[in-house]
Amino acid sequence: MMQIEVNHLVKEYKRKRDPGTLLKALGSMFRPDYEIFRAVDDINLGIEKGEAVGYVGPNGSGKSTTIKMLSGVLTPTAGTIKIDGLEPRKNRMKINKRTGVVFGNRSVLWWDVPVMESYRVLQKLYEIPEKTFRDNLEEFIDLLDMERIIQVPERQLSLGQKMKCNIAAAFLHNPEIVYLDEPTIGLDSESKLKIRRFIQKMNEDRHTTFIVTSHDFQDIESLCQRIILINHGKIVIDDKIGAVRKNFTKKKQITFDLADNPWSKGKEFAIPDVRVLDVGETNLVLEYDVEKTDSMEIMNYVSASSDIQDVSINGQDIESIIREIVKKDNQGEV
Ligand SMILES: Nc1ncnc2c1ncn2[C@@H]1O[C@H](COP(=O)(O)OP(=O)(O)O)[C@@H](O)[C@H]1O
Ligand SMILES: [Mg+2]
Incomplete structure (x- = not known):
């Protein structure tokens, strides 16, 4: 059995139709005009434990929508997702304990309390044993060079420091799968490098499964063996990076x-x-x-x-x- 199994996954959003003219706009005040937009369109994929997959595609192609469904944040319109045989939406607690999520544009930490206090809250939430918590924290502080920053509130941190803290937060409960949605967006190259090394190490030492979306192909190339390209909600390519390079180099x-x-x-x-x-x-x-x-x-x-x-x-x-x-x-x- 694959660790992640996705079959005929579809997500449709209801969007307000652009009314176009002023007259139509007035009309739509009384009768809102909606259209259905298919952001994820019949996706199938299987991912084995320990794989690191780069999920790439142009802006708006449906990457974040897919990640949100995989992590149980959004309900699919149609199709099935199985994580170790479990459907994420129906087993949110169990799935949350096995997975970690990092969205590059969203933080899980509290704005005005020291990072360490946020970590303590996460420890309670995920019921992380004290020893696991301490051991992980020690390792992550070392790998991500966070010694000085965990006693500081998030609002006082730079973008790169915040992201390091959020990445560490996602690994505190020893997740088996981690979804990273644009983890290095807007970061300086030093932070990018540290974060890449950290992810590589988690993948190698702990066989954590990764799905990474990124605009930065250096992230994808250094972290992933496999690449899935999505365009307009459909998978165009799903193959090893080496094979893509070999087959498509023109x-x-x-x-x-x-x-x-x-x-x-x-x-x-x-x-x-x-x-x-x-x-x-x-x-x-x-x-x-x-x-x-x-x-x-x-x-x-x-x-x-x-x-x-x-x-x-x-x-x-x-x-x-x-x-x-x-x-x-x-x-x-x-
Ligand atoms: N909550 C929403 N309501 C309506 N449309 C949405 C919503 N979220 C995303 N979309 C649309 O779905 C498409 C895919 O978005 P997204 O999954 O965020 O793409 P990506 O992460 O690949 O840039 C885009 O066209 C986006 O505008
Ligand atoms: Mg996105």
């Missing part, structure tokens, strides 16, 4: 270091569909389409006219791959 860059570079002296680069990105006295940077040209052909051509001192090939980064897949999906081509 363009690569090849950089040469040449002893004598004839292309810097006006020679035309004569392979069609290869774009010269940069050319200097000794360097030559090309971009090619992997479906049209292969690197051997380019290397043979270059070495026929020049001495290759060094060569390196770079694939497309995952962010630009995802961007292109979304573009194609919007045009109905995936």
Whole structure:
């Protein structure tokens, strides 16, 4: 059995229709005009214990809505969710004890009491044994460098410090699954790095399952083995990051270091569909389409006219791959 099993999950929101004209607006004062908007549209997925999954997609694609349903905050319109066989909405207490949630734009801590006091309240709420609480706190303070900040009220903390405190809060009760919705949004790079390391460590040491949404593909790449891409509420891709990179890389860059570079002296680069990105006295940077040209052909051509001192090939980064897949999906081509 998968730890998380989602079948034909749908969430529809009722939204006020834009009345358009003033006359219509007046009319709708008496007869509000609603439309049904499908934010999550027939999603199926299975996640095993210990997996770290990146849940990505453009703004408004339905990521947060999915996370809210998985964590039991929202009721699905249709479909089923099973966490270890339990339906989140019907077993909220049990599910809450097994899961942790962090929303980048929302805090679980009290604004004007020291963070430590908030933690004590969480300890009572989740019935965390004193020893577990102490051990966890000690480890988290060390990993997230929170020694000085837990005696301070949240309102006096920086964004990065607040997020660290919220992340630690989500792990105090030893959850088996943690949902992170934009955990690094707006943070400085130092805090981002600390938070990433912390999550990696929880995943490795405790086999905590993670579902992470993030706009920052460095988060996704450093934390997740698997990526699920959602667009307009539907899953477009669900695969290992390496496989996505392999299957969807369209363009690569090849950089040469040449002893004598004839292309810097006006020679035309004569392979069609290869774009010269940069050319200097000794360097030559090309971009090619992997479906049209292969690197051997380019290397043979270059070495026929020049001495290759060094060569390196770079694939497309995952962010630009995802961007292109979304573009194609919007045009109905995936
Ligand atoms: N409470 C709500 N009422 C109406 N529409 C909503 C509500 N919450 C989200 N939506 C809409 O549902 C879509 C998906 O939102 P969300 O799940 O927050 O996307 P994401 O997290 O991927 O940016 C968006 O178009 C958003 O405007
Ligand atoms: Mg969101």
